[in-house]
Amino acid sequence: MSDAQTAEFADVNDLSFEQARDELTQVVAQLEQGAPTLERSIALWERGEVLYQRCEEWLLGAKKRLDAARGVAGDD
Amino acid sequence: MTNPASGPSFTPAVRPRDSTADMPCQVGDLGRDMRDYIARLGSPWVEGEITEWNHRAVGTFATLRDMNGDAIIRLTIWSSVRNRIPQDIKAGDRVVVCVKPEYRAQRGELSFIVSAMKQVGLGDLLEKLERLRQQLRSEGLLDASRKRSLPFLPTTVGLITGKATDAEKDVLRNAELRWPNVSFRVEHAAVQGEQSVPQLLAALQKLDADPEVDVIIFARGGGDFQDLLGFSDERLLRAVAAAHTPIVSAIGHENDRPLLDDVADLRASTPTDAAKRVVPDISEQLALVRDARSRIMTRLAGRLQHEQHVVQQLHSRPVLANPDRWLQDRELQLEQSISRIRARTGLSLEQEATRIARLHASLGALSPLRTLDRGYAIVQRRGDGIVRTPDDAPDGAELVVMLAEGTISAVSRGEVAQEGAPEGRADRI
Numbered sequence: 395m396s397d398a399q400t401a402e403f404a405d406v407n408d409l410s411f412e413q414a415r416d417e418l419t420q421v422v423a424q425l426e427q428g429a430p431t432l433e434r435s436i437a438l439w440e441r442g443e444v445l446y447q448r449c450e451e452w453l454l455g456a457k458k459r460l461d462a463a464r465g466v467a468g469d470d
Numbered sequence: 471m472t473n474p475a476s477g478p479s480f481t482p483a484v485r486p487r488d489s490t491a492d493m494p495c496q497v498g499d500l501g502r503d504m505r506d507y508i509a510r511l512g513s514p515w516v517e518g519e520i521t522e523w524n525h526r527a528v529g530t531f532a533t534l535r536d537m538n539g540d541a542i543i544r545l546t547i548w549s550s551v552r553n554r555i556p557q558d559i560k561a562g563d564r565v566v567v568c569v570k571p572e573y574r575a576q577r578g579e580l581s582f583i584v585s586a587m588k589q590v591g592l593g594d595l596l597e598k599l600e601r602l603r604q605q606l607r608s609e610g611l612l613d614a615s616r617k618r619s620l621p622f623l624p625t626t627v628g629l630i631t632g633k634a635t636d637a638e639k640d641v642l643r644n645a646e647l648r649w650p651n652v653s654f655r656v657e658h659a660a661v662q663g664e665q666s667v668p669q670l671l672a673a674l675q676k677l678d679a680d681p682e683v684d685v686i687i688f689a690r691g692g693g694d695f696q697d698l699l700g701f702s703d704e705r706l707l708r709a710v711a712a713a714h715t716p717i718v719s720a721i722g723h724e725n726d727r728p729l730l731d732d733v734a735d736l737r738a739s740t741p742t743d744a745a746k747r748v749v750p751d752i753s754e755q756l757a758l759v760r761d762a763r764s765r766i767m768t769r770l771a772g773r774l775q776h777e778q779h780v781v782q783q784l785h786s787r788p789v790l791a792n793p794d795r796w797l798q799d800r801e802l803q804l805e806q807s808i809s810r811i812r813a814r815t816g817l818s819l820e821q822e823a824t825r826i827a828r829l830h831a832s833l834g835a836l837s838p839l840r841t842l843d844r845g846y847a848i849v850q851r852r853g854d855g856i857v858r859t860p861d862d863a864p865d866g867a868e869l870v871v872m873l874a875e876g877t878i879s880a881v882s883r884g885e886v887a888q889e890g891a892p893e894g895r896a897d898r899i
Contacts, residue, residue: 415777418784425789432797439793446790449781456774460767 403441406448414452418445501575513570513585516543523561534567534582545569547584555587562663564590564699595695599702603729611711617735618716620748624684626653627748628677628715630670633658637689637720637741644745649752655683661690666700671709678713685716685748688730689741692722701728710734720744842874852879860885 406414421442429435486503489495518534521542530547545567547555559565569582606612627645631638638656645652657673660666670688677683688701700706701721710717710733719734720741721727731737738744785791838848849857852868863869865884870877 411777415781415784418781422784422787422789426787436793439790442785442790446781446785449777453774453778453781460770460774463767 406444411452414445414448418442498575505573505575508571508573511571513568515566515568517566520561520563520565543582545584546581551584556589566590599729602704612732620716620736621684623750626655626682626684628683628686629654629656629689630659630673631689632661637691640741641687641689641745644742645749648749652749662697662700667703667706670706674709678715683715687718687720687744689720689744698728701730707733718744718748848872
């Protein structure tokens with residue numbers, strides 16, 4: 395991805411889960427409508443993958459926290 | 471030497487209002503004026519509470535206390551009158567008395583001689599309380615909007631109650647059963663009788679000023695209607711309305727409830743009920759918290775599952791899951807373009823070849839070489855142009871003769887006269 399394209403997208407680590415998920419939805423919509431250039435398509439796809447990873451990490455982390463809390467609740 | 475005080479006075483009579491240091495009035499004069507002045511009050515009817523009631527042979531001597539303050543008057547009820555008044559009157563009763571104030575100059579005493587007395591009936595009291603209730607309502611002191619909500623779990627509970635009463639035990643025991651760590655500040659006060667209102671007010675003032683006290687309970691285990699009149703006292707009611715701390719009334723009298731029930735922020739039917747309303751049940755709260763936690767977990771797990779599903783669905787969309795497709799699409803586009811280019815180029819080449827062939831045919835048809843087939847020849851001077859006239863090929867000039875089939879060399883012998891040439895035409899080669 396070129397520097398110009400990198401600058402266009404915010405760092406995923408700064409995004410909340412909702413922001414990452416919403417942006418992923420937008421990326422999919424843009425790709426489905428058809429990007430103007432192949433370069434743009436690839437850039438969007440790469441962004442989509444990064445956003446997906448962020449969402450997955452967040453959800454897995456949340457699930458771990460929930461399981462941990464369940465464990466504590468079970469000890470009561 | 472005689473004592474001047476023991477002899478008769480020769481001072482001229484002076485009215486008390488005209489007296490001076492040099493011209494004083496006599497004690498008797500002052501006494502008479504007081505007697506006459508007091509006599510002008512007539513025989514007023516006075517309401518109050520009997521606080522002392524002592525029978526003697528000559529009559530009954532009693533004390534009548536103001537209902538709203540500490541003022542008292544001493545009553546004298548002669549035997550002749552005593553038979554005309556209710557026989558069951560006792561200390562603590564509210565009465566209306568017709569008195570004649572009398573000043574006895576000989577003894578320097580003011581006494582109130584009773585000529586008639588009647589007990590204030592329950593109806594009278596209720597009517598008076600109802601008037602007070604209406605007054606408080608008109609001032610907005612009974613409005614629901616004024617009621618303060620009780621804290622969920624008070625740090626410290628203030629309790630105003632009689633000393634060593636069942637009401638106190640009930641509140642403390644029930645509160646501790648519900649929430650063992652609850653803290654109490656107990657202020658003891660008289661809950662009936664003439665001292666009740668001042669003591670209740672003092673206790674309220676003290677607890678309301680304590681920043682740690684989050685709620686105050688007035689507790690008393692029921693009792694006779696008249697015993698509870700202190701809890702309908704206007705001074706107490708206004709103090710409760712003005713208090714900063716939420717107040718619970720737990721007087722425990724279902725019929726003819728005291729006005730405190732209306733002014734307080736919450737009315738409890740009994741001291742036990744007050745404890746239940748003020749202090750939450752720890753086991754009940756624990757169950758609620760656990761249930762809430764369980765519901766949160768379920769809801770959260772469901773939400774996570776839903777979000778996971780959404781993200782997975784997005785990720786499995788062909789545009790993300792199969793990015794090769796765009797390359798394939800572009801390759802296909804490219805191939806199609808190349809095919810079209812090739813097709814177009816091939817067509818152009820064929821068209822051009824045909825055109826060239828046509829041109830070639832046309833060229834062939836127009837070519838002088840076609841003339842050679844008919845026996846003609848083209849003569850060129852070697853290394854020079856085509857020979858058109860005899861002058862172009864003088865004697866001895868080397869020539870190249872192009873025939874239909876091949877080329878020969880020759881040497882010119884110069885110009886010759888033509889024989890047998892068609893008339894009027896000189897064909898030259």
